[in-house]
Amino acid sequence: MSPRHKKPAPGPTTGNSPATALLANDPILRTVSRAVFALVLLFAFLLLWRGHNAPGGGFIAGLMTVCALILHRIATGTSALRVDPIRLVPWGLALAFVTGLVPYLLGRPFLKSAFGYITTPLTGEFEWASALLFDFGVYLAVVGGSLAIAYALIDVDPQERVEGDQ
Template sequence: MPKRSRPTHPSRPAPPRPGDLLLHDPILRTISRAAFALVMLFALLLLWRGHNAPGGGFIAGLMTVCALILHRIANNQSALRLNPAKLVPWGLALSLTTGLVPYLLGLPFLKSDYGYVTTALTGEFEWATALFFDLGVYLVVVGAGLSLAYALIDVQPNERVEGDG
């Protein structure tokens, strides 16, 4: 059955969709810029500190998804220039590689190594290979979360599909 739509008179504009009113809201667009930057900074902090403190790739990925959804709602366009589903296999490959390398070297699967680096800018800080695993999880969560969210955002509530009465 073909998709049916309401006929509109040529001289009358089409009725607005529920999300159309938000597209031209200057307050939302202005506030979303600052909120996007703050949430992304917090997500990067969670990702960076995740192997030693609460946080990590999963929660940082969720925070990034929230920031990118806010950007999409406020600006009616994605901040990413690629299909987010393409991030999932890269994240899986990175996480699997992080676990496989120690295993191939005779260590337990996902064994993490760490060390310390001193720079003039940051002083001494610890690095760990667990960050690469967290980065893989981050990519999987961002890719899957945005794919699901964008699929739900693109749903038109007035569409009729086969099987509707």
Template sequence: MSSRQKKPPPVGGARTPTPAPLTGDPILRSTSRAVFALVLLFAFLLLWRGHNAPGGGFIAGLMTTCALVLHRIAHGTSALRTDPARLVPWGLALSFGTGLVPYLLGRPFLKSDYGYITTALTGEFEWATALLFDLGVFLVVVGASLAIVYALLDVQPQETVEGDE
């Protein structure tokens, strides 16, 4: 026998995803629910405050990716119901459109506008178009990073070497 043997491909060419090693762990599954919610809450706070303070779409996207990867490891399935790579073009279009609209109106590219709205529930509330740009960056970061992480999680080596058994 050679030191490298090729495993036969799966029947029908379809790969069945193998569950993560910790998927059935009840402690991880129960604590990941609370951690998932807290990390998402913090990510949305960073996204919300990002146009006025440090933070924004990039770091909120990374935090959301971490929460979604934790969910995938704990439960064995993605919390998203769509392919994460589909988020990238939507985020690019939103970010580019946010910069293009002011340019078409004769203002500098990516010029942000802001104003104030008063509601009975929140009182005076500031809005800014920079939040739309940050939302686009958020979608690009979540989509691209999750696509990369999920591709790495689904790697199934097809060759064995001596000592693999």
């Protein structure tokens, strides 16, 4: 068996349950999940980008990203992230807090958003806003927290016995 087709060792980025192992070997799910993963992530980034001017934002974009990452985990048995998702939470909270704190330190209301317009030959005129940084902080916190919870639930093996079970 080639190294490419070896089953990954159980660990924090692989599914340990028998159900996850069965789904990870389904060729239809693996094939369809690649396209769906890309489309859901693209939609999530659109929601994040437009969130400060239209419905959407960091929270719903984070939930959409979590759905795509869970689909990837179910289809392949491995995580698409290279880091532990819980590490994203403090970075997201810090970014959201600092984004709100900077205007306050400059004598403006907390979370006051600055905005302006940039014109480029490729995209024409588009608006930038500091609210996007706040939304990105929320996005990181939601992705990290939700994925940590989801991965903990995915790794539960109902057949596992612990001390004190009869």
